[in-house]
Amino acid sequence: MDNKLLLMREKVEILNKAAKSYYQENNEIMSNIEYDKIYDELLELEKETGITLSNSPTIHVGYELLSNLPKERHEKVMLSLDKTKDIVTLKDWLGKKEGVLSWKLDGLTIVMTYLDGKLIKAVTRGNGEIGEVITNNAKVFTNIPLSIPYKGSLILRGEAVIRYSDFEKINNVIEDVASKYKNPRNLCSGSVRQLNNKITAERNVNFFAFSLVKADGVDFKNSRISQINWLKSQGFDIVEFKQVNHLNIEETVIWFEEHIIENDFPSDGLVLTYDDISYGESLGTTAKFPRDSIAFKWRDEIKETHLLEIEWSASRTGLINPIAIFEPVELEGTTVSRASVHNLSIMEGLELGIGDIINVYKANMIIPQISGNLTRSGSVHVPEQCPVCGGKTSIKNENDVKVLYCINDDCLAKQIKLFTHFVSRDAMNIEGLSEATIEKLIAKGLIKELADIFHIERYKEEIVKMEGFGEKSFNKLVSSVNKSEKTNTTRLLYSLGIPNVGLSNAKLISKRFKYNWDAIESATYDDLVEIDGIGEIMADTYVKFFNNEKKKVIVKDILKEIELEVVEKSNVEQIFENINFVITGSVEQFKNRDEIKEIIEERGGKVTGSVSAKTNYLINNDNLSQSSKNKKAKELGISIVTESQFIEMLR
Ligand SMILES: NC(=O)c1ccc[n+]([C@@H]2O[C@H](COP(=O)([O-])OP(=O)(O)OC[C@H]3O[C@@H](n4cnc5c(N)ncnc54)[C@H](O)[C@@H]3O)[C@@H](O)[C@H]2O)c1
Numbered sequence: 001m002d003n004k005l006l007l008m009r010e011k012v013e014i015l016n017k018a019a020k021s022y023y024q025e026n027n028e029i030m031s032n033i034e035y036d037k038i039y040d041e042l043l044e045l046e047k048e049t050g051i052t053l054s055n056s057p058t059i060h061v062g063y064e065l066l067s068n069l070p071k072e073r074h075e076k077v078m079l080s081l082d083k084t085k086d087i088v089t090l091k092d093w094l095g096k097k098e099g100v101l102s103w104k105l106d107g108l109t110i111v112m113t114y115l116d117g118k119l120i121k122a123v124t125r126g127n128g129e130i131g132e133v134i135t136n137n138a139k140v141f142t143n144i145p146l147s148i149p150y151k152g153s154l155i156l157r158g159e160a161v162i163r164y165s166d167f168e169k170i171n172n173v174i175e176d177v178a179s180k181y182k183n184p185r186n187l188c189s190g191s192v193r194q195l196n197n198k199i200t201a202e203r204n205v206n207f208f209a210f211s212l213v214k215a216d217g218v219d220f221k222n223s224r225i226s227q228i229n230w231l232k233s234q235g236f237d238i239v240e241f242k243q244v245n246h247l248n249i250e251e252t253v254i255w256f257e258e259h260i261i262e263n264d265f266p267s268d269g270l271v272l273t274y275d276d277i278s279y280g281e282s283l284g285t286t287a288k289f290p291r292d293s294i295a296f297k298w299r300d301e302i303k304e305t306h307l308l309e310i311e312w313s314a315s316r317t318g319l320i321n322p323i324a325i326f327e328p329v330e331l332e333g334t335t336v337s338r339a340s341v342h343n344l345s346i347m348e349g350l351e352l353g354i355g356d357i358i359n360v361y362k363a364n365m366i367i368p369q370i371s372g373n374l375t376r377s378g379s380v381h382v383p384e385q386c387p388v389c390g391g392k393t394s395i396k397n398e399n400d401v402k403v404l405y406c407i408n409d410d411c412l413a414k415q416i417k418l419f420t421h422f423v424s425r426d427a428m429n430i431e432g433l434s435e436a437t438i439e440k441l442i443a444k445g446l447i448k449e450l451a452d453i454f455h456i457e458r459y460k461e462e463i464v465k466m467e468g469f470g471e472k473s474f475n476k477l478v479s480s481v482n483k484s485e486k487t488n489t490t491r492l493l494y495s496l497g498i499p500n501v502g503l504s505n506a507k508l509i510s511k512r513f514k515y516n517w518d519a520i521e522s523a524t525y526d527d528l529v530e531i532d533g534i535g536e537i538m539a540d541t542y543v544k545f546f547n548n549e550k551k552k553v554i555v556k557d558i559l560k561e562i563e564l565e566v567v568e569k570s571n572v573e574q575i576f577e578n579i580n581f582v583i584t585g586s587v588e589q590f591k592n593r594d595e596i597k598e599i600i601e602e603r604g605g606k607v608t609g610s611v612s613a614k615t616n617y618l619i620n621n622d623n624l625s626q627s628s629k630n631k632k633a634k635e636l637g638i639s640i641v642t643e644s645q646f647i648e649m650l651r
Pocket residue numbers: 018019022023028029030031032033035036061062078079080081082102103104105106109125159210239271295
């Protein structure tokens with residue numbers, strides 16, 4: 001008995017620690033399969049001993065709320081759902097009643113309250129009794145009706161979820177979080193429970209209503225289905241469902257299983273509810289579950305395989321995550337050979353070692369995961385050097401989760417922005433090379449510097465295997481790379497990502513040095529500040545950039561790959577070559593001074609801001625002006641010409 005009590009304490013502690021990460025920190029320190037296995041073992045022990053510890057997760061919903069969001073008590077407690085993986089149990093549960101079978105969406109459950117046709121409150125499930133108020137965030141969900149035709153008091157429940165197709169896109173551009181989200185559920189939870197709804201708005205959160213709690217004065221004819229359809233008529237997106245009875249329930253479950261692959265929303269099973277509302281309510285609840293509904297969890301296909309290797313994948317945040325590579329196995333109809341291990345804590349929990357016999361499955365039938373390790377040799381060695389830059393790594397502890405980082409600020413993995421800028425439309429204009437793809441190529445060590453992008457065809461084998469890539473899109477990419485090799489100095493200068501050198505400055509500088517790269521590269525500080533629109537700070541960073549030894553190599557390597565066309569070189573005769581102008585005072589025949597300046601520069605001349613010994617002409621309509629420029633020009637014996645005389649010169 002003592003021994004069993006000890007075991008129970010141990011399991012409660014493990015489960016509560018995992019639940020804290022899962023619900024509170026949008027993190028996971030173990031897989032759901034592992035969690036559910038320990039949970040079931042605990043349930044079994046509780047049954048055997050007749051004892052349930054007060055902090056047992058078998059009698060609590062969710063986890064205590066620790067966030068800074070305001071809290072509120074639910075009008076009606078929000079419970080969890082009893083579960084089965086057995087289709088016969090599901091059928092028996094339904095008996096001769098009519099049922100509603102719907103996707104069990106895997107996101108964050110929210111209760112919405114409408115009054116006078118307006119959304120007035122949105123609260124998360126929280127620990128079932130108290131939730132977090134996230135009204136402002138709910139207002140920016142992509143598909144939420146902010147006002148509805150029904151004007152009475154309405155309370156409904158539904159799931160906030162993020163699409164698989166949005167998950168990677170969104171996760172990739174999140175820069176301010178130390179660790180990336182592991183799955184759409186984590187991302188959704190992190191996106192909905194924000195203090196600032198600007199962030200929520202960027203995350204494409206969808207809301208699907210699945211049940212109605214209250215709508216005074218509406219007759220639903222005692223039917224859950226009629227409630228859901230009514231919600232639809234009010235403008236809500238509702239969870240996809242099918243009406244079932246004992247005759248068709250099995251084939252309907254199979255229908256859902258076959259269609260999960262087309263479902264862009266994460267779902268961890270199905271939910272079956274009695275259509276008969278008053279019957280369902282008459283059954284009451286247990287401490288944790290309502291008796292009118294039951295969840296059907298996917299019976300995950302689990303395969304045994306050998307761990308071949310741990311690949312260490314660095315990302316722009318500096319985080320280096322372990323990815324397990326194993327002998328390929330068939331899972332839910334596809335061949336799988338890799339699974340993210342997410343972080344060091346999970347890796348250590350699984351005691352992974354090369355050659356170990358591991359169990360793998362697809363979470364929610366989609367994302368490959370390791371669910372267990374049968375041999376637990378624990379021999380995987382955490383790298384002391386970053387796989388990308390070779391710099392030192394360091395282990396950090398974030399909310400009880402151990403993660404590995406590269407601490408080198410110059411690490412290429414952290415410079416992904418530089419690469420995406422390089423290939424962007426106004427720069428090298430390489431189509432079909434997304435940030436995600438570049439990040440993967442860098443992580444694999446295939447791209448080490450900007451010039452490597454021009455050799456992308458070498459990595460065909462790796463690239464065609466990437467998500468969203470095929471032979472066709474790869475060929476398109478290669479031809480886009482080839483096309484980009486013929487470029488011009490403006491694009492090249494802009495593509496280098498020199499601080500403050502935007503497209504218009506790149507144009508100015510390029511033009512000023514007549515599209516001659518050698519001249520552009522060796523522009524001096526004085527040359528640069530003389531260009532109108534180029535300030536001292538920019539001139540300074542520009543010169544420093546081209547004097548930096550590392551940058552010199554980067555530029556030299558790029559130049560080996562490209563051909564600089566002498567574009568934009570005007571056909572206009574270069575009559576002002578080596579002639580310096582200063583323009584002062586108001587102009588009458590031209591739009592403004594800039595127009596004159598352009599005309600001069602087009603003809604090879606230069607316009608500067610102040611009169612010096614180098615000035616050849618001062619353009620000024622008022623010869624008698626006492627301006628400092630005028631005086632200086634006279635002192636130095638520089639010709640002062642009017643606009644009309646300038647026009648003469650043009651002829
Ligand atoms: N990996 C971990 O460390 C870890 C930790 C804690 C919990 N978990 C996972 O969470 C599970 C328990 O989670 P839970 O109790 O929060 O939720 P649950 O899995 O029991 O799901 C119940 C909830 O699903 C929601 N839901 C979604 N779609 C619905 C629909 N169509 N109709 C009705 N309800 C719908 C409801 O809000 C309901 O409360 C465990 O089985 C485990 O897999 C994992």
